[in-house]
Amino acid sequence: xxxxxxxxxxxxxxxxxxxxxxxxxxxxxxxxxxxxxxxxxxxxxxxxxxxxxxxxxxxxxxxxxxxxxxxxxxxxxxxxxxxxxxxxxxxxxxxxxxxxxxxxxxxxxxxxxxxxxxxxxxxxxxxxxxxxxxxxxxxxxxxxxxxxx
Numbered sequence: 001x002x003x004x005x006x007x008x009x010x011x012x013x014x015x016x017x018x019x020x021x022x023x024x025x026x027x028x029x030x031x032x033x034x035x036x037x038x039x040x041x042x043x044x045x046x047x048x049x050x051x052x053x054x055x056x057x058x059x060x061x062x063x064x065x066x067x068x069x070x071x072x073x074x075x076x077x078x079x080x081x082x083x084x085x086x087x088x089x090x091x092x093x094x095x096x097x098x099x100x101x102x103x104x105x106x107x108x109x110x111x112x113x114x115x116x117x118x119x120x121x122x123x124x125x126x127x128x129x130x131x132x133x134x135x136x137x138x139x140x141x142x143x144x145x146x147x148x149x
Contacts, residue, residue: 054080054109056132057119057146062088064119064146072117080109103128107135115142123147 053072055065062085069079084092084102092098106128110116116136118129125133136143 050076050078052078052080052112052114054106054113054116055082055119056106056110056116056129056136057121058124058126058129059085059088061119061121064121068117068119068146080112082106103131106132110136110139110141113141115144117144117146119146120149121146123149 055068057065059065059082065081065085069081072079082102083105086094086099086102110132113136116132118125118133120129133143
C-alpha cells in the first residue's frame with residue numbers, strides 16, 4: 001500500500017497499513033500477539049487472491065447497496081460497505097459528530113480497497129460520495145459505477 005505511515009501507537013515498532021491504529025473500532029479487532037495494528041504485509045496476506053471493493057454512494061439506496069454487495073461477493077470479491085444507512089432510517093447517523101466520523105471511517109475503508117464501486121442510482125452522486133470519488137482518484141484506485149456516467 002502506498003499510504004503507509006509510522007504509527008506511534010504500535011507496540012511492535014513497524015509501519016502501520018492505512019494507519020489502522022487511529023480507529024477505535026479497529027483496535028478491538030486487530031489486537032494480535034500483543035500488537036495493536038497490522039503491517040502492510042499482513043494486510044495483503046489476509047486479502048490473498050480476492051479483490052477488495054469498497055462501496056460508495058448515497059445511503060438512500062440501501063436496496064441497491066445490498067444487491068451490489070451480494071453480487072460482488074458471489075463474484076469472489078471482499079466487499080466493504082457502509083455501516084449505517086442514515087437516509088434509510090438509521091437515525092444514529094445524525095447525532096453530533098457521528099456523520100463526520102462515519103465519513104472519515106469510509107475513507108479508511110477506501111484505503112483498504114483495490115477499487116471502489118459507486119452506487120449512483122439515476123445518476124445521483126451527493127457531496128460525500130463526490131469526496132470519496134476524489135479521494136479514491138488521489139490514491140490511484142479504479143472506480144466502477146452502478147450506472148454509466
